[in-house]
């Protein structure tokens with residue numbers, strides 16, 4: 001498997017791009033480690049497929065290079081890049097058995113029969129296909145066919161990388177959950193370099209060691225699921241990752257604190273110092289998990305932000321309270337046993353988890 005270097009990569013579908021907006025992929029510089037599991041995550045149109053197609057060789061970038069283990073592959077066709085690909089819809093041979101389908105990528109490269117057999121059985125075992133090896137693919141359902149496609153993508157152990165383009169789209173929700181876990185297990189066991197495109201954060205966060213969050217043709221953050229949760233580098237990451245996402249509000253910095261709709265929110269000295277050097281639009285962000293809502297007697301004399309409580313949703317293992325002050329609507333995650341009394345309360349912001357953003361970028 002290979003390390004992937006993306007050097008000064010950018011792509012425009014226009015012949016003569018002039019502004020940043022003309023680029024589907026804005027200039028990027030990344031090193032993706034050998035054996036890593038990377039998810040490309042972002043909303044429709046953010047450039048995920050464009051980037052994947054450049055890595056696979058379906059598309060030649062307008063600028064920059066793609067290197068596999070230091071070798072420039074930018075101008076090589078997909079079949080010259082030694083990669084495996086799994087697409088949204090099954091790519092299998094209906095007239096072949098499941099075994100023959102799984103064996104195909106190996107036989108095609110002249111791998112000896114003993115090795116083919118061992119590898120097909122190993123992958124079939126991992127994907128729960130062992131009992132179906134002798135069946136013709138024709139009679140199988142869409143889920144099973146796509147599982148075979150995954151198997152065909154995983155069966156070779158000599159590829160530089162395995163590229164997945166939304167591979168679980170056609171799979172039913174329960175099996176999707178199972179296959180996500182299986183892919184993760186397979187990755188832990190075999191350590192191939194995997195690149196996985198998805199617009200589903202749950203899929204990205206379960207599958208990947210590193211998530212590449214894309215927005216408007218740019219990689220706005222590349223980090224572990226924990227880094228994306230704890231320290232979103234961009235307001236989009238805060239908002240897009242998490243359920244519900246980060247609360248983000250316009251704020252002003254004055255008198256040693258942040259002010260949102262006339263209410264004071266304390267900040268650490270480190271953050272105050274860092275924000276004093278910023279000139280852009282300042283926003284304050286905090287995840288619902290890092291807010292405390294006090295109501296009833298507990299709220300009396302409490303030092304925090306006064307809020308109205310709009311609603312409380314009980315989601316089984318936790319509750320989500322929607323609160324409001326001024327123009328800001330703020331969500332708070334509460335424990336399943338936490339009681340909310342009345343329709344007003346006091347919100348406390350944990351200073352260590354209160355973030356500031358200048359023109360959408362994390363400050364400090």
Ligand SMILES: Nc1ncnc2c1ncn2[C@@H]1O[C@H](COP(=O)(O)OP(=O)(O)OP(=O)(O)O)[C@@H](O)[C@H]1O
Nearest residue numbers: 013014024042043044045046047048049050051199
């Ligand atoms: N062949 C093309 N010609 C012109 N513009 C294109 C082409 N393919 C994609 N684009 C544009 O490039 C941008 C990025 O598209 P891309 O398909 O890479 O995004 P995506 O994140 O994969 O979206 P989706 O999840 O909907 O597939 C979009 O604005 C899209 O309209």
